[in-house]
Every structure is written in structure tokens, then in C-alpha cells.
Amino acid sequence: MQIQLGDTTIGLRRYLALWSVVVVAFAVQHMLFDAVAGPEVWPPWVYLRWSAIQWFTWAALAPWIFKLSARHPVRPPLRLRGLARQALLSVGVTALALSIGAAVSTLFEPSGFGEQLMYFVGQHAATGLLTYWALLAIQHSLHFRAEQSRRELEAVRLARELAQSRLQVLKTQLQPHFLFNTLHAIVTLLDEDQRSAEDMLLRLSELLRAFLEDYDGQEISLRRELDLLELYLGIQRKRFQDRLEARIYADPEALDCAVPSLLLQPLVENAIRHGIGRRVGADRVEIECRREDGELRIEVRNRNSELTPGESPQGHGIGLSNTRLRLRELYGDAAQLRLDQLWPQGVACRIALPAREIDEDVEVAADAPAPEAVRTQAGRA
Incomplete structure (x- = not known):
């Protein structure tokens, strides 16, 4: 009683x-x-x-x-x-x-x-x-x-709802940014290579369907994020043909770690835009993911670009700024993002965030293209 x-x-x-x-x-x-x-x-x-x-x-x-x-x-x-x-x-x-x-x-x-x-x-x-x-x-x-x-x-509760609202706003900023750039690339190909433009449209529809159907939160597994990134890279390969080479190295122990959704796509887009998008010749983009010392460490490397003199290691642009804000909202000071100059040439975007596994039922659409450049291996490539 x-x-x-x-x-x-x-x-x-x-x-x-x-x-x-x-x-x-x-x-x-x-x-x-x-x-x-x-x-x-x-x-x-x-x-x-x-x-x-x-x-x-x-x-x-x-x-x-x-x-x-x-x-x-x-x-x-x-x-x-x-x-x-x-x-x-x-x-x-x-x-x-x-x-x-x-x-x-x-x-x-x-x-x-x-x-x-x-x-x-x-x-x-x-x-x-x-x-x-x-x-x-x-x-x-x-x-x-x-x-x-x-x-x-x-x-x-209000602080949590405010943080979720800010994250949702950042996410909605990223999707139109990616969508407009991709549609612009498709338009430029309509007169030159209609078949490639149609293939890009199909891949874009598959990617948008994955965004709308397969995910409704702020975090997904790295495995799922790499699947979505492969759809995006397929679009960019059609756009740049043989000029673009993309390689993904993923530590198997890191595949079940939680990452913010759409974490890699704006970083890879930024690497392509500042590399092959501005310079002639071929370009190679490398994505490396590994689990180390309780952290998930991700690097997006571009071998055909360089930091301009005086440019901040924090970077700029909507892709990097929104990614940094999302990391801050989700992980606080436990996550970091910075740009580093590579030798002899290239730029690396390095991200470190807490390694935390996420329970997720991974369902890949049956008609989704098989990964062409994903190779999993332990440690560095």
C-alpha cells in the first residue's frame, strides 16, 4: 500500500x-x-x-x-x-x-x-x-x-528535440545539395552520352529510394553507408568515365559501427569537386575506414588536389561545414574532422568518432548494383 x-x-x-x-x-x-x-x-x-x-x-x-x-x-x-x-x-x-x-x-x-x-x-x-x-x-x-x-x-527533452531538429535541417540541406549537383551532371550528359545519362538517372532513383525507404534515423551502420556510397560512386563513374578511380578499404571490424547517415557522400563529392572537377587528367579517390583505439577513423583521400596556401585545416563549404555540425550535435567533442595535405600531392579529410556498434537489419535492394570497388581488409590498405 x-x-x-x-x-x-x-x-x-x-x-x-x-x-x-x-x-x-x-x-x-x-x-x-x-x-x-x-x-x-x-x-x-x-x-x-x-x-x-x-x-x-x-x-x-x-x-x-x-x-x-x-x-x-x-x-x-x-x-x-x-x-x-x-x-x-x-x-x-x-x-x-x-x-x-x-x-x-x-x-x-x-x-x-x-x-x-x-x-x-x-x-x-x-x-x-x-x-x-x-x-x-x-x-x-x-x-x-x-x-x-x-x-x-x-x-x-527540449534540448534533445532541438538537437534533432538541427540535425534534420542539416540533413535536408545535404540532400538537395547532392541532388542538384547530380541532376546538373545528368543534364550535361544528355547531349553527349544519352545512355550514360539514363544509367545515372536509374542509379539516382535507386539512391533516393534507399534514402526514403531504408533509413529514418540519424545513424546507420558503416556497412549500409558504404552501400549508399557505392550507388553515388556509380553515378560519378558514369559522369567522368575512365578519369575517375575510386577505391574503398574497410576494416571488417568497423562495418557494424554507427555513423551519421550521408556522412561519406558529401566528403567524396567534395573530394571529386576539388580534384577532377577542377583539374585535367585522371583522379583517384580513396576511402579508408578502420577501428582503432576505441574510435572509428575514416579518411577520404584525393590524389589530385591540394590545400590552397592559408586554407584552414577545418575546411569550408556546405559539405564539410554541415558534416562538422552534425558530428558536433551527435558526438560533441568526441568527434573530429580536419583536412591534411598529403605528400607529394593530395588532400585527406580525416574523421574520428566514437566506435559504437549499431543493431541494424541490412536489406540491400535486389536490383541494386553490386559493389565494384569495395574491398574489405584489416588495417590500412
Whole structure:
């Protein structure tokens, strides 16, 4: 059985145990007082009986007092009307407690109800008023604590929803960015190579279908992310023909790690745009994924580009900036992204994030193209 005290629920046994401690404490106090200054010392069970009648009466009234306190709270700024209402309630509840105590005492004492009531008023009226105000203070303290906990939980929930909203906005920025670039590439091929343009459209539809059907969260497994990346690379291979070579090296231990969805596509797109998109000749893009020291480390390397003098290792552009913001929202300071110059030529985008496996049912469409450049191996390529 549970006792409801405002916003707090307590078990009946625990509730009675707490009041029993009060009963014993006041019984011992009265007995010691009589032993030192009283005219007569009664047997210990008599003191326990008197104390039990007094305090178990308040124990029975306490839940009701908590309800009254919740219905007529004293809130800052303090108002005379609120204090006056509680003063009247304290007098009324104390009078009720004294009357109940006097009525119960008549079962054990030879005197009548009137004499017992006068005795209780004379001995316990002040204590009763203090007890009411103490219970009122406890109720308000528990209420404020519960309210603070609710506000903290609400703040956490709002912060989480805000973070999810920001992530969703970043994701919706990435998809149109990729879509417009791909459609532009298809348009440029319509007059030159209609068959390649049609193949790119088919691959684009497969990729968009995978986005819409297979994923509805912020994280997917690296395995699934590489499958989506292969669809994107198939589009770019058709666009650049033999000029583009893409290689993927993936540590088998890293394939089940969680990564943000669409993590690799904007990075590879950025590598292609700054490499083969700006320079003549062939280009090679390498993607390496490995699990090391509790981190998932991903590198996207472009062998046909270089950092311009004075360019920040943090990089720029919508792809890198959005990726960095998504990593910050999902992992905080535990994730890093930076650009490094390779020797003798090339640029590497390096990402480190916590290695955490994700449970995911991987379903690849039956008509999806088989990976052409994915080779899994342990460690570095």
C-alpha cells in the first residue's frame, strides 16, 4: 500500500516507521523530563501510549494536510490572503487533531472527553500548530523539488528535440545539395552520352529510394553507408568515365559501427569537386575506414588536389561545414574532422568518432548494383 504525500509517494511500512521514530523520540523526551523535573515517573509504555495517540493522529492527518497545502499553496511573493488562509487551516486541523487525540485517550483513561480535550489543548496545542506548519514546509519543499526535476527533464527533452531538429535541417540541406549537383551532371550528359545519362538517372532513383525507404534515423551502420556510397560512386563513374578511380578499404571490424547517415557522400563529392572537377587528367579517390583505439577513423583521400596556401585545416563549404555540425550535435567533442595535405600531392579529410556498434537489419535492394570497388581488409590498405 502506498501513501500519497503531494507529489511524493511513500510505502505504508516506511511511512509508519518514520512516524514510529517520532513517537519513540517524544516518549523518551517526556519520560526524561518527568524523571528530572516531574512530580512522578510513569512506566515507559504509558509514555509510548500517550506519544502514539498524539503523533499517529498527525500521521493519519498528514496526507490530508498535504492535499490542503497543494490546493492552497503559499507561493512567493507572500500575500496576506494566502498566509491568513493557512493560519486558519492550521488552527482548524490542530483542533481536529486534538479532538481525535482526546477521543482516543478516553478509551485508556478514566476521565471523560471534556477533561481529555482540555488536557490536550493545554499540553499539545502549540506543538500541534508547529506540526502543521512543519508539514506545510515539507510539502512545499517536496513540491519544489518535484517541480525542479520536471523542469530539468523538460529542459533535457527540449534540448534533445532541438538537437534533432538541427540535425534534420542539416540533413535536408545535404540532400538537395547532392541532388542538384547530380541532376546538373545528368543534364550535361544528355547531349553527349544519352545512355550514360539514363544509367545515372536509374542509379539516382535507386539512391533516393534507399534514402526514403531504408533509413529514418540519424545513424546507420558503416556497412549500409558504404552501400549508399557505392550507388553515388556509380553515378560519378558514369559522369567522368575512365578519369575517375575510386577505391574503398574497410576494416571488417568497423562495418557494424554507427555513423551519421550521408556522412561519406558529401566528403567524396567534395573530394571529386576539388580534384577532377577542377583539374585535367585522371583522379583517384580513396576511402579508408578502420577501428582503432576505441574510435572509428575514416579518411577520404584525393590524389589530385591540394590545400590552397592559408586554407584552414577545418575546411569550408556546405559539405564539410554541415558534416562538422552534425558530428558536433551527435558526438560533441568526441568527434573530429580536419583536412591534411598529403605528400607529394593530395588532400585527406580525416574523421574520428566514437566506435559504437549499431543493431541494424541490412536489406540491400535486389536490383541494386553490386559493389565494384569495395574491398574489405584489416588495417590500412
